[in-house]
Amino acid sequence: MSALVPSGRRRPRLGWNILGLLVFVVAGFPLYWMLDTAFKPAKDAIDPDPSLLPTGITLANFRRALDIADFWGPVGRSLTVSLTVVVIGVVVGTLAALAISRFAFRGRKIVIVGILAVQMVPLVAMIIPVFLLLNDLGQYDRLTGLVITYLTFILPFTVWTLRGFIVNIPRELEEAAMVDGCSRTGAFLRVVFPLLAPGLVATSVYGFIQAWNEYLYALMLLSQEHQTATVWLGNFTTKHGTEYAPMMAGATMMAVPIVVLFLLVQRKMAAGLTAGAVKG
Numbered sequence: 001m002s003a004l005v006p007s008g009r010r011r012p013r014l015g016w017n018i019l020g021l022l023v024f025v026v027a028g029f030p031l032y033w034m035l036d037t038a039f040k041p042a043k044d045a046i047d048p049d050p051s052l053l054p055t056g057i058t059l060a061n062f063r064r065a066l067d068i069a070d071f072w073g074p075v076g077r078s079l080t081v082s083l084t085v086v087v088i089g090v091v092v093g094t095l096a097a098l099a100i101s102r103f104a105f106r107g108r109k110i111v112i113v114g115i116l117a118v119q120m121v122p123l124v125a126m127i128i129p130v131f132l133l134l135n136d137l138g139q140y141d142r143l144t145g146l147v148i149t150y151l152t153f154i155l156p157f158t159v160w161t162l163r164g165f166i167v168n169i170p171r172e173l174e175e176a177a178m179v180d181g182c183s184r185t186g187a188f189l190r191v192v193f194p195l196l197a198p199g200l201v202a203t204s205v206y207g208f209i210q211a212w213n214e215y216l217y218a219l220m221l222l223s224q225e226h227q228t229a230t231v232w233l234g235n236f237t238t239k240h241g242t243e244y245a246p247m248m249a250g251a252t253m254m255a256v257p258i259v260v261l262f263l264l265v266q267r268k269m270a271a272g273l274t275a276g277a278v279k280g
Contacts, residue, residue, distance in 0.1 A: 034255075037248040038062070045245035061249035065236075068246060071253070074232035079257065081143055081228065082211040085150045086204050092151075093158030094200070098188065100159070101166040102174075112163075118156045126152075127220055134221060141223050149217050154207045161206075165199035166192065201265045209258060229254050
């Protein structure tokens with residue numbers, strides 16, 4: 001009887017492992033195909049009968065991607081916009097989330113509902129009003145205008161997410177610090193902020209990825225002279241066709257900053273996502 005128990009337990013675990021492996025394969029196949037296409041010869045990328053396994057390795061696609069148009073300019077502008085959005089979003093979002101979580105004021109519920117409502121509005125529906133507004137403000141075809149635009153849909157998510165983290169931090173910790181002589185600001189910096197760090201990292205990574213990968217607003221609000229990295233990928237599609245291999249090489253180079261950022265903060269990000277889902 002005892003020998004049958006472990007085997008019975010192994011069966012459900014084996015099923016979950018197979019399911020997890022299947023999800024991993026489905027989610028990871030596009031990434032594999034991008035890397036495979038980036039390193040294979042250009043003629044093999046347009047083969048009507050493609051091979052799932054690498055047919056050859058070449059760096060010619062990366063050289064072509066760097067030669068087809070300016071690469072470092074769009075990447076630098078994307079980094080500038082993304083980092084600016086993350087910094088402003090985290091600072092403003094933290095203060096707003098702290099106010100919503102810790103202070104009772106008139107209209108608090110309306111603010112919370114408003115934050116949720118903003119996230120439900122499709123981004124495509126706002127592109128014409130945003131264009132007209134930025135044009136009236138003199139921010140069309142400027143990176144500052146793009147930063148303001150990105151903040152309109154990244155900031156609500158930041159506030160809502162950080163509110164969940166702050167709510168899970170016991171208020172008694174701040175009160176104890178204030179009894180010991182800390183001001184409210186000091187209690188936040190010495191007690192709440194260190195506990196909030198994983199949530200800040202997770203939220204910052206999400207905001208960076210959203211700003212880095214955004215395409216539609218960058219295409220509509222910036223000229224070719226000020227284009228970002230995602231719009232830069234459109235240079236591979238011309239009237240003569242699409243150069244798929246160099247395009248995948250460019251996409252691979254674009255993914256490097258995201259991968260590096262994730263590797264640097266993966267532990268903090270995992271802790272933050274877990275902490276935000278558990279009531280403290």
